[in-house]
Amino acid sequence: MSAALLAKLTAKGLIIDGTPMGGGLVEISQSDVAGSLGNGDSDRRLSTEAYKYGLAKWCGDTTYVRELQHWLPAWVWGEFNNVHGKKVSVQESVGMATIALLQGLGGYNCPTCLGSCEYRYKVCPGCNGTGKGAMRKTQKAILVNKSPQAYGKTWDQRVRVVEALVQGWEQEGISYLYRQWADFEVAV
Numbered sequence: 001m002s003a004a005l006l007a008k009l010t011a012k013g014l015i016i017d018g019t020p021m022g023g024g025l026v027e028i029s030q031s032d033v034a035g036s037l038g039n040g041d042s043d044r045r046l047s048t049e050a051y052k053y054g055l056a057k058w059c060g061d062t063t064y065v066r067e068l069q070h071w072l073p074a075w076v077w078g079e080f081n082n083v084h085g086k087k088v089s090v091q092e093s094v095g096m097a098t099i100a101l102l103q104g105l106g107g108y109n110c111p112t113c114l115g116s117c118e119y120r121y122k123v124c125p126g127c128n129g130t131g132k133g134a135m136r137k138t139q140k141a142i143l144v145n146k147s148p149q150a151y152g153k154t155w156d157q158r159v160r161v162v163e164a165l166v167q168g169w170e171q172e173g174i175s176y177l178y179r180q181w182a183d184f185e186v187a188v
């Protein structure tokens with residue numbers, strides 16, 4: 001999946017100007033995205049979380065934002081305490097989930113160019129011109145209520161597990177949309 005397409009899929013819908021769909025400018029609305037996310041045969045559907053994430057992120061569905069805000073901390077808690085055998089409190093689980101959701105749903109801006117994609121009139125070196133970035137570690141440490149040292153030593157690694165889950169939903173949703181739209185010519 002191209003970085004350009006990734007960058008253009010936002011809560012306001014999607015504009016594709018790449019070549020995979022035959023070139024030209026294609027505009028896809030929020031409701032087109034919502035419809036496409038819900039399509040598919042029973043054996044080829046999106047996972048429930050990826051579906052909710054897609055509607056929350058690209059279709060501005062706040063109901064699913066709230067659902068994921070409830071669901072993810074519980075997943076984090078179970079994953080670390082039961083699967084990884086690491087003691088993580090409810091508060092810490094909420095903090096870790098918040099970091100991953102803020103970066104995913106919030107479309108966190110690159111800290112170098114602040115999302116403008118340019119820095120000193122050149123393509124931003126911090127994000128290679130995508131405008132997207134990750135939250136700074138100091139800020140992540142605050143959200144899980146740890147010192148920067150403790151965060152770097154123990155918690156950053158744990159937060160990555162949660163970030164990877166959320167990034168997985170995003171990739172799943174984008175590949176799903178891409179496959180569907182590649183199957184037929186999207187009307188302009």
Ligand SMILES: [Zn+2]
Pocket residue numbers: 110111112113114115116117118124125126127128129130131132
């Ligand atoms: Zn940048």
